[in-house]
Structure formats: structure tokens, C-alpha cells
Amino acid sequence: MAGGDGIRTPATFPPLQKARIPRGSFHEKSLEQQKKGPSSSSLSVSSNNSPLQMATQVVQPQKSLESPQHMVTPVGLSESLGSRSTPCSSGSVGSDSGAAPFDICKKRDNKCSFKLSRSLLEINREKRREMEQFSKEIYLRPGMVLLKKFLKHDDQVDIITRCQKLGVGSGGFYTPGYRDGAKLSLQMMCLGKNWDPNSRSYGDTRPFDEAQPPSIPEVFRKIVKDAMQASNDFLKKKGGDVEELPPLSPDICLVNFYTISGKLGLHQDKDETKPSFDKGLPVVSFSLGDTAEFLYGDTSNVDKASKVDLESGDVLIFGGKSRLIFHGVSRIKPNTAPNWLTDKAELRPGRLNLTFRQH
Ligand SMILES: O=C(O)CCC(=O)C(=O)O
Numbered sequence: 393m394a395g396g397d398g399i400r401t402p403a404t405f406p407p408l409q410k411a412r413i414p415r416g417s418f419h420e421k422s423l424e425q426q427k428k429g430p431s432s433s434s435l436s437v438s439s440n441n442s443p444l445q446m447a448t449q450v451v452q453p454q455k456s457l458e459s460p461q462h463m464v465t466p467v468g469l470s471e472s473l474g475s476r477s478t479p480c481s482s483g484s485v486g487s488d489s490g491a492a493p494f495d496i497c498k499k500r501d502n503k504c505s506f507k508l509s510r511s512l513l514e515i516n517r518e519k520r521r522e523m524e525q526f527s528k529e530i531y532l533r534p535g536m537v538l539l540k541k542f543l544k545h546d547d548q549v550d551i552i553t554r555c556q557k558l559g560v561g562s563g564g565f566y567t568p569g570y571r572d573g574a575k576l577s578l579q580m581m582c583l584g585k586n587w588d589p590n591s592r593s594y595g596d597t598r599p600f601d602e603a604q605p606p607s608i609p610e611v612f613r614k615i616v617k618d619a620m621q622a623s624n625d626f627l628k629k630k631g632g633d634v635e636e637l638p639p640l641s642p643d644i645c646l647v648n649f650y651t652i653s654g655k656l657g658l659h660q661d662k663d664e665t666k667p668s669f670d671k672g673l674p675v676v677s678f679s680l681g682d683t684a685e686f687l688y689g690d691t692s693n694v695d696k697a698s699k700v701d702l703e704s705g706d707v708l709i710f711g712g713k714s715r716l717i718f719h720g721v722s723r724i725k726p727n728t729a730p731n732w733l734t735d736k737a738e739l740r741p742g743r744l745n746l747t748f749r750q751h
């Protein structure tokens with residue numbers, strides 16, 4: 393995440409425009425400006441629906457969903473609009489370090505879990521049916537590949553379990569806050585290095601509680617490596633002048649948990665280093681749980697963005713010519729997580745996302 397004009401600082405809400413916010417942040421722009429697109433984007437504007445995108449069912453977003461008001465949850469409105477309105481949100485906010493840790497998994501209730509749990513036979517049948525839908529690769533645009541259903545079932549459960557444990561410990565999930573009181577509609581945890589949304593920079597500890605981010609589990613790195621390999625094998629097979637992506641050795645992983653009301657405004661991931669960008673080192677993103685409507689495009693103008701669903705098990709890679717693409721999550725589709733996953737991993741309603749980068 394991170395970055396630049398838009399960083400994960402989605403949107404504008406009228407009262408926030410007066411607040412102290414970093415120059416050039418997405419907060420700074422008026423609603424109208426955001427609809428029109430940035431006046432000084434670092435990327436050139438181009439219309440983006442290539443025939444390939446159409447062929448891969450990438451569709452233009454519905455305008456009503458992309459209203460910037462939806463992308464930010466100012467304090468005071470969070471109870472009705474933001475992630476806090478759902479029963480499963482209880483993470484600490486910014487410097488509010490006394491709050492209970494946020495648990496991405498449901499509390500086990502022994503009394504009712506017996507009655508509600510589905511039979512093993514049923515779960516296995518569903519798992520088999522899911523596995524029959526083979527993984528496939530989708531070329532979204534130069535430098536951007538979507539590996540559908542790349543994460544194995546057991547890996548998905550393992551990733552959730554590990555993130556749950558890390559998330560309730562030191563350096564675990566919190567609601568990123570801003571000095572101006574606006575906060576993102578998600579819970580965040582950093583692995584490897586801390587990304588600070590206020591200064592938009594990486595550090596060894598997070599400023600509000602001095603906690604050190606947990607390290608990136610080795611198994612996560614291995615999956616990233618396999619995904620890069622699969623993506624490059626696919627690009628090689630495609631041939632033509634399609635660029636392959638340089639290998640990533642991630643030292644940062646940002647973990648986001650979106651409740652069903654979670655969102656993330658269009659932004660660029662541009663707080664990593666120049667050598668990282670110059671090499672076009674990709675961002676590798678894992679999706680687990682409920683499906684996200686993911687937007688991407690050449691500007692922060694939501695009306696010009698393309699849209700693709702990210703389902704549980706999907707891995708999205710954007711590097712090379714797409715490394716600085718604008719991207720965001722316009723909504724989470726409730727009740728779309730596979731039943732076998734919610735049964736086994738007991739993930740709360742919502743979506744877990746991990747983005748790996750190299751500083
Ligand atoms: O949730 C996602 O798919 C995107 C997350 C993201 O863009 C970020 O963390 O910077």
C-alpha cells in the first residue's frame with residue numbers, strides 16, 4: 393500500500409477537507425476533483441479497456457459504488473458507516489493502544505457450533521467441487537496478472553490461522569488512523585517493516601506503540617515465489633512482446649482485514665524505494681475470504697477505472713509497467729467466502745488481503 397498522491401488515503405469527506413493532511417494526498421482533493429481525476433498524476437491518462445480486458449470479464453465500475461464518500465470513515469461517522477459498525481470490529485485505532493486486539497476469526501461458541509456445523513461429508517463434497525475449478529491465469533494489462541484460485545485450500549487455512557495469531561499479538565491488527573481523524577475502513581497489520589500511514593514511510597517500529605512488526609513467515613515467502621514463477625511461466629507462454637516480471641524477495645507484507653463494509657480508495661503503492669520501482673519489482677497480493685471488487689486504472693478517477701473480482705485464493709501481481717497503477721477496493725461482497733473456508737478457518741465475515749513488496 394502506501395503511497396503518494398492517493399496512498400491508502402482514500403477519499404474526501406467534506407468536513408475533513410479542512411483538516412491537516414499531507415500535501416497531495418487523496419484526502420486533499422475535492423469530491424469533484426476525484427471524480428474528474430487527478431490534476432497532477434504521475435501517470436498519463438489513457439483509456440484502459442483493451443480487448444483483452446474485455447475478454448477476461450473486466451468491467452467498468454458502476455458509478456454509484458465509487459463515490460468517494462464511501463471510501464473514508466471519518467471519526468464520528470464510523471459507527472454508522474465504517475467497519476466499527478459490524479460486531480467483529482474491535483481493533484485499536486492508531487495511538488489508542490489500550491483497545492482489545494482485533495481477532496479475524498470468529499469466537500468459538502461450543503454450545504452452538506455443534507448444531508450449526510455442517511457434516512464433514514458435505515464440507516468435503518464442496519471442497520472437491522471447488523477443486524475441480526482449476527486455477528487459471530488472466531492477463532489484465534502489461535505487468536499485471538491475476539492467478540485465479542492459485543492458493544491451495546490448506547494454504548488458505550494456514551495463512552488465515554497464522555494471520556489470526558499474529559494479529560492478536562504485539563504489532564498486530566489496528567485501525568490505521570490519521571491526524572485529521574479520518575481512518576481507513578479496514579484493520580491493518582504490517583509484517584517485516586512498519587508502514588506508517590501518517591508519514592507514508594517505512595520504519596522498524598510503529599510510532600503509536602513502538603511495537604515491532606512480526607516477521608514474514610517463511611511459508612508466505614515460498615507461496616509468493618511460486619506465484620511469481622507461475623505468472624512468468626504464463627507470460628513466457630503468451631510470447632509476443634509481453635514483459636516478464638523480475639523476481640520479488642519480499643521484506644514487507646501489509647495485511648488488511650476488511651469487514652463487509654470495508655473499502656480502500658484508489659491509491660498508488662509508492663512508498664517503497666526508487667530502485668524497487670526502477671526494477672519494476674511487483675506487488676503480490678493474496679485474497680482470502682469474501683470477494684472484493686477491485687478497481688485499477690491509470691489515474692485516481694474512479695469513473696475511468698477497470699474492475700475485477702478478487703475471490704478467495706486469487707493472487708494478483710502488478711509490477712513492471714503496472715507497478716504504479718492506481719488501485720483500490722470499492723466493496724466487499726458479503727457471504728461470498730467459500731463455506732469450507734469459513735468452516736475450517738473460522739474467518740469472520742469479510743476479507744483478508746496480504747500485499748507483499750520489496751522495499
Ligand atoms: O485489498 C487489496 O486488494 C488491496 C490492498 C492494497 O492496495 C494495499 O494494501 O495497498
Ligand SMILES: [Fe+2]
Pocket residue numbers: 393394659660661719
Ligand atoms: Fe495498494
